[in-house]
Amino acid sequence: MAASKLQALWNHPAGPKTIHFWAPTFKWGISIANIADFAKPPEKLSYPQQIAVTATGVIWSRYSTVITPKNWNLFSVNIAMAGTGIYQLSRKIKHDYFPEGKAEPAVATE
Structure with a gap:
């Protein structure tokens, strides 16, 4: 049974004999790098980069379900x-717009 599944994967039009397999496989490097950046302080994150990663993920996820x-x-x-x-x-929005632990300015009561 495992051999037949492996054979089906090998002969699939998006299988390892095609660029349609290898391009997404190497694209995992972007997600892995983004996961590694979870330890990075939020002030070092880039809005344009993360918007691009998010938009790319959303757009191509949809595309991958409509192609044949x-x-x-x-x-x-x-x-x-x-x-x-x-x-x-x-993380970036929370850091920039909802800071925690920062004291509010004192208001004079006179």
Whole structure:
């Protein structure tokens, strides 16, 4: 059974004999790099970069479901890209617009 599944993957139009397999496989590097940046302080994150990662993930996730044959490798990597981009954007927005622990200026009561 495993051999037949492996044979089906090998002969799939988006299988490892085509660029349609290898391009999304190497694209995982972007998601892995974004996950590594989870440890980076939010002030060092870039809005344009994270918006691009998020938008790319959302747009290409949709595209990968409407093409024939469906490319589930492309779909999964772009879902990961959208997810990591949204998470990084939320960290950056929270840091820039909702600072925690910063004291409000004292108001004179005279």
